[in-house]
Amino acid sequence: MREYRLYKYRIPVDSQLILRNRFLKQREGIIVYVKCGNNEGYGEIAPLPEFSEETLEQAKEQVIDWLSRWDKARQCNQKLSLDGLYPSVAFGLSCALAELKGKLNEEGNYQVAPLCYGDPDELYQVLDNMQGEKVAKIKVGMYEANRDGMIANMLLEAIPDLSLRLDANRSWTPEKARMFAKYVNPEYRSRIQFLEEPCKTREQSRAFAKETGIAIAWDESVREADFKVEAETNLAAIIIKPTLVGSLDYCIDLIQQAHQQGLKAVISSSIESSLGLTQLARIAKQYTPDTIAGLDTLNLMDYQLLRVWQGSTLPLLDLNSEFISEINIE
Numbered sequence: 532m533r534e535y536r537l538y539k540y541r542i543p544v545d546s547q548l549i550l551r552n553r554f555l556k557q558r559e560g561i562i563v564y565v566k567c568g569n570n571e572g573y574g575e576i577a578p579l580p581e582f583s584e585e586t587l588e589q590a591k592e593q594v595i596d597w598l599s600r601w602d603k604a605r606q607c608n609q610k611l612s613l614d615g616l617y618p619s620v621a622f623g624l625s626c627a628l629a630e631l632k633g634k635l636n637e638e639g640n641y642q643v644a645p646l647c648y649g650d651p652d653e654l655y656q657v658l659d660n661m662q663g664e665k666v667a668k669i670k671v672g673m674y675e676a677n678r679d680g681m682i683a684n685m686l687l688e689a690i691p692d693l694s695l696r697l698d699a700n701r702s703w704t705p706e707k708a709r710m711f712a713k714y715v716n717p718e719y720r721s722r723i724q725f726l727e728e729p730c731k732t733r734e735q736s737r738a739f740a741k742e743t744g745i746a747i748a749w750d751e752s753v754r755e756a757d758f759k760v761e762a763e764t765n766l767a768a769i770i771i772k773p774t775l776v777g778s779l780d781y782c783i784d785l786i787q788q789a790h791q792q793g794l795k796a797v798i799s800s801s802i803e804s805s806l807g808l809t810q811l812a813r814i815a816k817q818y819t820p821d822t823i824a825g826l827d828t829l830n831l832m833d834y835q836l837l838r839v840w841q842g843s844t845l846p847l848l849d850l851n852s853e854f855i856s857e858i859n860i861e
């Protein structure tokens with residue numbers, strides 16, 4: 532017998548969190564629970580405002596519809612496709628089903644590239660406690676490009692075994708990107724693992740990489756209809772944000788294509804709760820074992836949800852908590 536339940540969650544987040552043009556005061560999403568015999572699985576469906584094309588309401592309607600067909604399909608013994616679903620719905624459902632079928636290993640990769648918000652002193656401390664490879668991530672493009680360049684240069688100079696991942700979210704004109712690079716000592720540039728999408732267009736980003744020798748990575752591009760995983764000069768990685776990309780199978784396919792082309796695939800968060808985030812850590816462990824994932828977003832939230840992120844002391848919410856309510860499915 533197949534069973535399923537849906538819950539809605541609402542978790543307060545750090546008041547500093549700005550997504551593109553808006554402050555995010557709470558993170559909302561849907562928890563999917565599926566059960567078959569003695570097996571069960573959970574998944575998280577959490578469209579990210581400003582980034583996902585679907586709203587939470589649309590996702591809710593779609594998942595209710597899919598689950599009712601899944602329930603019926605059991606009787607005709609057919610496998611129900613996730614094709615055509617919104618990315619967040621496909622991802623959440625596929626995780627729940629993967630847990631149900633025992634396809635997602637328990638062990639996760641909880642090593643993260645700490646996000647640095649521009650205060651180097653804070654970063655020194657975090658890096659001091661970091662085991663193994665020292666990688667930090669800095670969001671650039673929010674302030675002056677020369678300031679970004681100086682901070683990156685200063686960190687690379689001060690910490691000789693540090694490598695950096697930078698993310699400009701397509702915010703620079705070619706001139707601003709050049710201004711950034713001007714402040715980064717050419718000797719340090721190879722320690723920038725990649726700079727995600729420096730410019731507005733892929734062409735401009737390619738030209739920047741060619742001119743400066745700074746490796747780039749595709750992130751926004753991965754979600755565009757014309758995108759193909761293709762090795763190119765100065766391209767180091769593709770960033771995969773499953774909530775924005777789609778089902779687990781589709782993400783695995785992208786990872787395999789990247790590896791075949793000699794590119795890194797970096798599993799990255801879309802600010803999921805600890806439920807989705809720990810699943811991303813497990814996916815990273817299983818499919819990108821040699822790469823540190825981009826999952827340092829849990830501390831933006833005030834609580835964890837159902838699952839504990841290794842080492843986190845944030846309070847844990849269960850299904851009975853005031854921030855979670857069951858969705859009535861009629």
Ligand SMILES: [Mg+2]
Nearest residue numbers: 698700727750
């Ligand atoms: Mg990015």
